[in-house]
Amino acid sequence: MIKLLTALFVFVLISTGVGAENGHKLWLRANSTIPVEVRCSKKSPTIDIAINELKNGWQGKAGQLIELKIVKDKLLKDDGFRINGATIQAKTDAGLLYGAFEILRRQHAGESIAEEIVNPSYNLRILNHWDNLDGSVERGYAGRSIFWRGIDSLEVTSGDLNLWKEYARANASVGINATVLNNVNASPSVLTTPVLERAKAVADVLRPCGIKTYLAVNFASPEVIGGLETADPFDPAVKAWWKEKVKEIYTLIPDFGGFLVKANSEGQPGPQNFGRNHADGANMMAEALEPYNGIVMWRAFVYDPSDEDRAKQAYNEFMPLDGQFHDNVIIQVKNGPIDFQPREPFSPLFGAMKKTTVMPELQVTMEYHGQSVHLVFLATMWEEFLKSETWQEGAGSTVARCTDGSIFNQKYSAIAGVANIGLDTNWCGHDFAQANWYAFGRQAWDHSISSAQIADEWLKLTFGPQNIDKETSSYDLEWNLSFLQPVKQMMLNSHEATVNYMMPLGLHHIFSAHAHYGPGPWWAPRGMRADWTPPYYHQADSLGIGFDRTALGSDAISQYHEPLAGQLADLNTCPEAYLLWFHHVSWDHKMKSNRTLWNELCYRYDEGVKQVREFQRVWDKAERFVDAERFAAVQHKLTEQGMNAQEWKDACLLYFQQFSKQPIPYELERPLFNLDELLERDRQRVRRSR
Amino acid sequence: MIKLLTALFVFVLISTGVGAENGHKLWLRANSTIPVEVRCSKKSPTIDIAINELKNGWQGKAGQLIELKIVKDKLLKDDGFRINGATIQAKTDAGLLYGAFEILRRQHAGESIAEEIVNPSYNLRILNHWDNLDGSVERGYAGRSIFWRGIDSLEVTSGDLNLWKEYARANASVGINATVLNNVNASPSVLTTPVLERAKAVADVLRPCGIKTYLAVNFASPEVIGGLETADPFDPAVKAWWKEKVKEIYTLIPDFGGFLVKANSEGQPGPQNFGRNHADGANMMAEALEPYNGIVMWRAFVYDPSDEDRAKQAYNEFMPLDGQFHDNVIIQVKNGPIDFQPREPFSPLFGAMKKTTVMPELQVTMEYHGQSVHLVFLATMWEEFLKSETWQEGAGSTVARCTDGSIFNQKYSAIAGVANIGLDTNWCGHDFAQANWYAFGRQAWDHSISSAQIADEWLKLTFGPQNIDKETSSYDLEWNLSFLQPVKQMMLNSHEATVNYMMPLGLHHIFSAHAHYGPGPWWAPRGMRADWTPPYYHQADSLGIGFDRTALGSDAISQYHEPLAGQLADLNTCPEAYLLWFHHVSWDHKMKSNRTLWNELCYRYDEGVKQVREFQRVWDKAERFVDAERFAAVQHKLTEQGMNAQEWKDACLLYFQQFSKQPIPYELERPLFNLDELLERDRQRVRRSR
Incomplete structure (x- = not known):
């Protein structure tokens, strides 16, 4: 009887345990017991990790011998590597680690491994954490910070060390090699010694995985924590303070990466407070960092409540400074000229600053894309952005090539992603938001990779059956047809769906003042600065809708290079995806669909709602292929997304109507919401959020 | 300049006034200036009204002479009448008034007027107002009471008189000839002299329109306001008290109609408090009223929290008393055995009490049908009910014939409707709720009339163009095709839609505890009496869903007459509309559609949501035919109904899933709501409503 009960108990444990996953393992779920032998003549913590990864994840021929080799090879760039089924060659230890992860990914994704050289597109593939020292995360939707929990709680626990190690491994597995530990709205305290000591502890954990540590700094630090009278970059005491501080940092963190700076932007202090310009400020810091090969990433996200179109201001401010920055300064430019909207044209600064290193800043966390609720695979948006043609150096001058060093002579090439990572069990809040972390790493490594390839890999690694056919490394046909294909298509359609139900046809910045979540095209409280209100951006009136950025309007189009500028300026050639970004268009304007603009707008919003409903169906049909926990979590969020899409559609159409x-x-x-109800909801949310 | 401004001002007044209607005129909007001559040898306030109505509303031949005649005619019943294009004959003044309204309605609806006798189906066509003396209206969704505003405010204003006159006219226009001024949960104070004096003032206004006044009384009145020690119906002092009170009433209101009594039901006092039965109580009152030809309407809505199926209790209680009631007692029975649910089978008392007068009680106010928000034309439900076959006296023993006196020998025949009227400008809260007041009157007059006919009339009168072709009295083809037909179809489908999205397939009583609005299939707080909780009624479990009322269950089916009982008892012959009312059915039961029960349930809920969406479309398309005010009001409510339908569907499917x-x-x-969100909403609503 006891035996029977025990048997039953074990059975219950097994059957409820089957398939239960909480997402914490990310895309690194696969384990293997297939023996493999790995050898390397060199020994280092990084190489040890590479060897261990291969031993724990190997799904190739049993007993295979793999050789890791540090080589000199002109075809290899930075941490690039050469792989085949039996060797990994690289110039650096990190290169060997990346090679190991590449082989494992291909095995687990059922892809072939031929002799191949794999080089990174950018030297610096960096996450920007907007983590505050108090543990909160600005625009974070996945729980509190993994790095900070308050300046009174800086001691490092074994839990911290474990988590940072997992974090480092995940980054290394997709080629991310740098991270900024704190928010660009930086507390001066980050440069105090106790905080730096914690940063050192993080850096020590990240280092073996090939990841360098950076900090975001406050320009006023010399005054606030240094006790100086000024932070003027021309002041000798200020310069000396920064040099001393940098020296202190490098004593703690010998491979420290450098600073990220948000200056004279949204209330942050900067060189303009002292009559200096951005180059003056950035170069002063660059000088301090230069002896250690450190760099400054200086953000171009600047705008004032002036008469000038906000979309033009960063260009106006930075273009005159082109050529004045030191070569270890990188100007960090958000993908679009406003602020991470669901869809933006690329910022005209890309390719235009020919004598300055410019790096794209992408937002992995989804401030404007539905945060941790909506399922949005951002790779398609980033792919669209990276492949955008700037024409700055003739055909082929894509944003990617204007920033990767292949067109302009530059010491560094870099790309940043604002992290979507927090203490949530599944790291990112939404199980599918992990795909954006993954995709950022993959695109930073290889900006020519397709979003479809990324989605395919990620789905196989994240939701694939744990034991695929060892002989062929291939996936079951039914899984492929009934799970992989439809779910991949859902991911690939998801960004366009979001654009459709939030801000189609080039609309932008029409979100609610409440936490940038939900619709608020009407929001314009008395006395609010205009460039923070949606009506400034949509300009809807009885004649039409859209922001006139032609020569008759703000002329922002003139910041783009011909022939693009001409194409954008002409209502008939401007891509409809950006139509209302660049033009104020009559409600009755005939669109390519032959519909009027008003009708087209209605169709787009409606299409967005329908797309989410289709996503819900796709996911529900996938139920038998997914563990219960992640299935239910994603289903719950898709349902909420469906309702949100409806709210967006109804709010925008009823308001614009x-x-x-x-x-x-x-x-x-027809609408499911009445406008008065939506307005009241929004008022209450805004009130509560204060 | 002054002239121009004046002209402009007038223009503005006219153009904003065009088509603006607030619904206050109900179906009596039409005015006419076509001259008509009306003569009657007799003079009375009622006949004066008839003459005036004809003069103000005539749309026939100009200068026509109409003669009104009081006649003796065996073919005429009660207030029936004989009409043709030139004369109206009736036995009573009220008959002439009804004849006048009939001619006008036919003219305005573009129908022919041949020589015809039109008799009422029921003698007594009575509205029950659930108006409290404090001015609130129980289950009222159209503002406060038109009759009461508190016992400290009993004086009669000119505003009161005007409103009551309009109310009386509206009732007369559809043949309603009686009204109960106060709630069945009656305050004893209604029988105090100051209150009776206000009732007299109402009665004086209603009388010329042929309407008799009734009061709902509290069985404990002799104790509460009479100062007696008991209200025992066998107590001589109690009997005397009632006789004296009745006498007082008739002194004030010589044509007073009688009492409506809710006794021993939901906490109301009754004869059972003194060991007597319902017949004892009703007969005691009937004796007091008998000398004045007054009647007692005694409600059969009784149930206790016993082990017995609530659906059986009224039958169990009243059947043994059949034959014991005085002939001026009418047992008022709700259409179904539970409580005005979206769909119920008819109460088994209809036709079963062969020696007692039984009257149906319909609920015009929409307690369970979406209150003042949902558009539900109840005529189809009432038609279904009235035409239900009881088999009590063989084929053709419909509920209508079992109650109209054509089968059973009875002194009175009656039908009651719980009014949906309040101080709202449009009387009923929802513009389309007026159609239910209208329909109740029309069906009470003629229980064989089709719902389609009623909808057709009502739409023409309520939304028709004010000036139809005077020659042909016909409506414009476009109006007919693009407004009348689709909107009529919407009305005719509306009840089924509500059943679909609320409680399809015989589900019942699964509403939220919050004001009987919205879904609450889960609601069963600890300690709550079971027969007030939804799980008592839906009985969902892992095997199936539904209340087993077969012989294996509560055996409520045995209260029905054969062959109906046999048909209901057999899963294969039980109409699917009542399936879960009578059976606990396996989730996998194969339905007529060939779907499983679970899938069919999903389809029904989904169909309900789709139907409301279609109603929204129909109404939106009707925009150009409707004045702006009523268009917007109905559109707003339809949108809310659409969202409510979604909430019902998602709540019930996710809960039952x-x-x-x-x-x-x-x-x-897929669902737009998550179940946890719906549960939380419901909790909050229930909390707020306490």
Whole structure:
């Protein structure tokens, strides 16, 4: 009887345990017991990790011998590597580690491994954590900071060390080699010694995985924590303070990467406070860092409540400084000219600053894309951005090539992603948000990779059956047809869906003032600075909608290079995806679909809602292929996303209808919300969020 | 300049006034200036009204002479009448008034007027107002009471008189000839002299329109306001008290109609408090009223928290008393055996009490049908009910014929509707709720009339163009095709839609505890009496869903007459509309559609949501035919109804899915709400409503 009960108990444990996953293992779930032998003549903590990864994850021929070799090879760039089934060659230890992860990924994704050289597109592939020292994360939707929990709680626990190690491994597995530990809205305290000591502890854990540590710094630090009277970059005491501080940092962290600076932007102090310009400020810091090969990443995200179109201001401010920055300064430019909107045209600074290193800043955390609720695979948006043609040096001058060093002579090439990582068990809040962390790493490594390839890999690694056919490394046909293909298509459609139900046709910045979540095209409280209100951006009136950025309007189009500028300026050639970004367009304007603009707008919003409903169906149908915990979590969020999409559609159409005075086309589904109800909800949310 | 401004001012007044209607005129909007001559040899306030109505509303031949005649005619019943294009004949003044309204309605609806006798189906066509003396209205969704505003505010204003006159006219226009001024949960104070004096003032206004006044009384009145020690119906002092009170009433209101009594039901006092039965109580009052030809309407809505199925209790209680009631007692029975649910089978008392007058009680106010928000035309439900076959006296023993006196020998025939009227400008809260007041009157007058006919009339009168072609009295083809037909179809489908999205397939009583609005299939707080909780009624479990009322269950089916009882008892012959009312059915039971029960349930809920969405479309398309005010009001409510339908669907499917453990068929739209969110909403609403 006891035996029977025990048997039953074991059975229950097994059957409820089957398939339960909480997402903490990310895309690194696979384990293997297939024996493999790994040898390397060199020994280092990084190489040890590479060897261990191969031993724990090997899914190739049993008993295979793998050789890791540090080599001199002109075809290898930075941490690039050469692989085949039996060897990994690289110039650096990190290169061997990346090679090991590449082989394992291909095995687990069922891809072939031929002799091949794999080089990174950018030297510096960096995550920006917007983590505050108090443990909160600005625009973070996955729990509190993994690095900080308050300046009174700086001691390092074994839990911290474990988590940072997992974090470092995940980054290394996709080629991320740098991280900024704190928010760009930086507390001066980050440069105090106790905080730096904790940063050193992080750096020590990240280092073996090939990851360098950076800090975001406050320009006023010399005054605030240094006790100086000024932070003027021309002041000798200020310069000396920064040099001394940098020296202190390098004593603690010998391979420290450098500083990230948000200056004279949204209330942050900067060189302009002292009558100096951005180059003056950045170069002063660059001088301090230069002896240690440290760099300064200086953000171009600047705008004032002036009469000038906000979309033009960064260009206006930085272009005159082109050529004035030291070669260890990199100007960090957000992908679009406003602020991480669901869809933006690329910032005109890309390719335009020819004598300055410019790096793209992507937002992995989804401030404007539905945060931790909406399923949005951002790789397609980043791919669209990276492959955008700037024409700055003729055909082929894509944003990617204007920033990777292949066109302009530059000491560094870099790309940053604002991290979406927190203490949530699954790291990113939404199980599918892990795909964006993954995709950022993959695209930073290889900016020519397709989003479809990334989605394919990620799904196999993250949701694939644990034991694939060892002979062929291939996936079951049913899994492929009934899970992988539809779910991959959902991911690939997800960004466009979000654009459709939030801000189609080039609309932007029409979100609620409440935490940048949900619709708020109406939001414009009395006295609020105009460039923080949606009506500034959508400009809806009885005639039409959209921001006129032609020569008759703000002329922002002139910041782009021909022939693009001409194409954008002409209503007939401007891509419809950006139509209302660049033009104020009549409600009755005939679109390519042959619909009027108003009707097209209705169709796009409606399409977005339908797309999410389709995602819900796709996911529900995938139920039998997914563990219960992650299935339910994603299903719950998709349902919420469906309702949010409806809210966006109804809010925007009912609000804009007050201007267009036209009916929503009768063939479309009618609103589920009334406008007054949506306005009241928004008012309450804004009130509560204060 | 002054002239121009004046002209402009007038223009503005006219143009904003065009088509603006607030619904206050109900279905009596039409005015006419076509001259008509009306003569009657007799003079009375009622006949004066008839003449005036004809003069103000005539749309026939100009200068026509109409003669009104009081006649003796065996073919005429009660207030029936004989009409043709030139004369109205009736036995009573009220008959002439009804004849006048009939002619006008036909003219305005573009129908022919041949020589015809039109008799009422029921003698007594009575509204029950659930108005409290403090001015609130129980289950009222159209503002406060038109009759009461508190016992400290009993004086009659000119505003009161005007409103009561409009109310009386509206009732007369559809043949309603009686009204109960106060709630069945009656305050004893209604029988105090100051209150009776206000009732007299109402009665004086209603009388010329042929309407008799009734009061709902509290069985404990002799104790509470009479100062007696008891209200025992066998107590001589109690009997005397009631006789004296009745006498007082008739002194004030010589044509007073009688009492409506809710006794020993939901906490109301009654004869059972003194060991007497319902007949004892009703007969005691009937004796007091008998000398004045007054009647007692005694409600059969009784149930206790016993082990017995609530659906059986009224029958169990009243059947043994059949034959014991005086002939001026009418047992008022709700259409179904539970409580005005979206769909119920008819109460088994209809036709079963062969020696007692039984009257149906319909609920015009929409306690369980979405209150003042949902558009639900109840005529189809009432038609279904009235035409239900009881088999009590063989084929053709419909509920209508079992109550109209054509089968059973009875002194009175009556039908009651719980009014949906309040101080809202449009009387009923929802513009389309007016149609239910209208329909109640029309069906009470003629229980064979089709719902389609009623909808057709009502739409023409309520939304029709004010000036129809005077020659042909016909409506414009476009109006007919693009407004009348689709909107009528919407009305005719609306009840089924509500059943679909609330409680399809015989589900019942699964609403939220919050004000009987919204879904609450889960609601069963600890300690709550079971027969007030939804799980008592839906009985969902891992095997199936539904209340077993077969012989293996509560055996409520045995209260029905054969062959109906046999038909209901057999899972294969029980109409699917009542399936879960009478059976606990396996989730996998194969339905007529060939779907499983679970899938069918999903389809029904989904269909309900789709139907409301279609209603929204129909109404939006009707925009150009409707004045702006009523268009917007109805559109707003339809949108809310759409969201409510979604909430019902998602709540019920997600809740029941916990028992069925089956997916919602993938071809159906997925939920927009998560269950946890709906549960939380419901908790908050219930909390707030306390």
